[in-house]
Amino acid sequence: MNLRRFFSRSQSAPAARERLQVLLAHERASAGGSDLVTKLRDEILRVISKHMQIDDDKVTVRMERGPQVSTLAVDVEIPFDAGKKAA
Amino acid sequence: MGKVIVVTSGKGGVGKTTSSAALGAALAQNGEKVVVVDFDVGLRNLDLVMGAERRVVYDLVNVIQGEAKLTQALIRDKRLESLYLLPASQTRDKDNLTSDGVEKVIAALKKSFDWVICDSPAGIERGATLAMRHADVAIVVTNPEVSSVRDSDRIIGLLDSKTVKAENGERMEKHLLLTRYDPVRAERGDMLKVDDVLEILSIPLLGIIPESMDVLRASNLGSPVTLADGRSAPAVAYFDAVRRLRGETLPVAVPGEKRGFFGKFFGRKAA
Numbered sequence: 501m502n503l504r505r506f507f508s509r510s511q512s513a514p515a516a517r518e519r520l521q522v523l524l525a526h527e528r529a530s531a532g533g534s535d536l537v538t539k540l541r542d543e544i545l546r547v548i549s550k551h552m553q554i555d556d557d558k559v560t561v562r563m564e565r566g567p568q569v570s571t572l573a574v575d576v577e578i579p580f581d582a583g584k585k586a587a
Numbered sequence: 588m589g590k591v592i593v594v595t596s597g598k599g600g601v602g603k604t605t606s607s608a609a610l611g612a613a614l615a616q617n618g619e620k621v622v623v624v625d626f627d628v629g630l631r632n633l634d635l636v637m638g639a640e641r642r643v644v645y646d647l648v649n650v651i652q653g654e655a656k657l658t659q660a661l662i663r664d665k666r667l668e669s670l671y672l673l674p675a676s677q678t679r680d681k682d683n684l685t686s687d688g689v690e691k692v693i694a695a696l697k698k699s700f701d702w703v704i705c706d707s708p709a710g711i712e713r714g715a716t717l718a719m720r721h722a723d724v725a726i727v728v729t730n731p732e733v734s735s736v737r738d739s740d741r742i743i744g745l746l747d748s749k750t751v752k753a754e755n756g757e758r759m760e761k762h763l764l765l766t767r768y769d770p771v772r773a774e775r776g777d778m779l780k781v782d783d784v785l786e787i788l789s790i791p792l793l794g795i796i797p798e799s800m801d802v803l804r805a806s807n808l809g810s811p812v813t814l815a816d817g818r819s820a821p822a823v824a825y826f827d828a829v830r831r832l833r834g835e836t837l838p839v840a841v842p843g844e845k846r847g848f849f850g851k852f853f854g855r856k857a858a
Contacts, residue, residue: 511776516733517783524740524787 522567537563537570544574552578589620589697592704592832593722594764595746597738599709601730602766605802605812607706608636609822610726612811613829615670619701622661622671624692626718627708628684631675637664638809639672648676651688657695666814671700681714693721711745719750724760724832726793730767731779739763739788762793764828769798770843781841794828796821797842 530538541561548554558577564570594607604627611623625633628648634640639662645655650673657673664670673696676683696703707718719725725746729739743761752759765784772778785792796802797820805815813822820842830837 513773513776513779513783516779517787520733520736520787523737527737527740528744 518567522565525567526565526570537565537572540572541574544572548574548576589700589703590724591693591697591722592702592724592726593707593719593746594704594726594728595707595715595719595742596728596735597709597711597715597742598730598735601728601735602764602796602802603709603728604632604636604706605806606726606728606764606766606796606825607633607704608811609805609813609825610829610832611702611704612637612664612667612670613813613822613825614702614704614832615664615667616813616817616826617829617833618669619833620669620699621702621704622673622696622700623704623706624673624696624718625675625706626684626714627706628675628679628681628714629677630708631677633706634662634672634674635809636806637672637811639664639674640809643674646674646676647692648679648683650692651685652683657692666810681708681712684713684717686717686720689717690721711741715742716745716749719746721751722746722759723752724762726762726764727788727790728764728766729784729788731765731769731773731781731784733779736779736784736787743788743790761790762832763788763790764793764796766796767798768795768842770841774843792839793831794824795839795842796824796828 541563545554545559545561560575562573594603594610596603607623611621615621623633623637624647625631626647627633634643642662645660647660649655650657650660660673662672662674664672693703705718705722708714727739727742729735746759746761747753750759763785765781768781769778773780781792781795799819799821801816801819802812802821805812808815812819813825816822827837
């Protein structure tokens, strides 16, 4: 057995605890259908699709749920003639 | 009127059936009249864990469908005369459980037993929601492990919204039963501690069942662990849990916290 690895291994329970706390805070909020981040994501995508055909490959949505602050990043690649197509 | 308890967890394999059998037996060992009902239609196992697998004639579905009387389907334990089992069906599927049917069976059982223990199937579908529907008290069985804690949190949400009690605006009494707890690993920081789980789920603690060979031994023998070896650590923990269920206030001993010199010496990581 690799002794050094065994001794230097850090504790994993604190990570489990932290991950659970963040996750459950969000899951409890979304159980009532009031998860703001999910709502924003859906509405933003709906607005964009009103003005242009959304190509799934050209849209990236990233969510990062944190204990205090969550971030939502919507990255849409808009082709030059997108407006004309939708019109 | 008897009390209806649901033993539930969301996640499978955390010890619902083992705990239902052990708590049921422990209550009966205290002189109470108990029936343990298996709600896991299609995958019944309570009969096996309680050592009654060769005596099943009728089951819960037969009773609900009117093919057998309740008294015909109840199996009396061979060791404890006040302990009964109502098995689940092995051949039918869970759609045979109707809400009305379950309600009638539970109402009838409440009349003749002090305790009706409903052993819930895993998951959050029909079998699980019907098992919890008529409960007065819920025991949430949780392992100190992330997926089990998450599922327990989900189940607690259902207990507070999808049960008769919740729908009538009453508070569902919920207790946490922490099972498969390994004090050595918790001490080493590689398992969620009791306080971690309690803080996250924030429901009162009914007991801590230590990880133990005795539990597997008991199920191999088809005997609830409180009967197989009443002095083993898990049996003592179940007996204490039952005392709390019956209303006693009893401090919960965290396994490993009273370890002697050798336990401490060998239990800790040597760094």
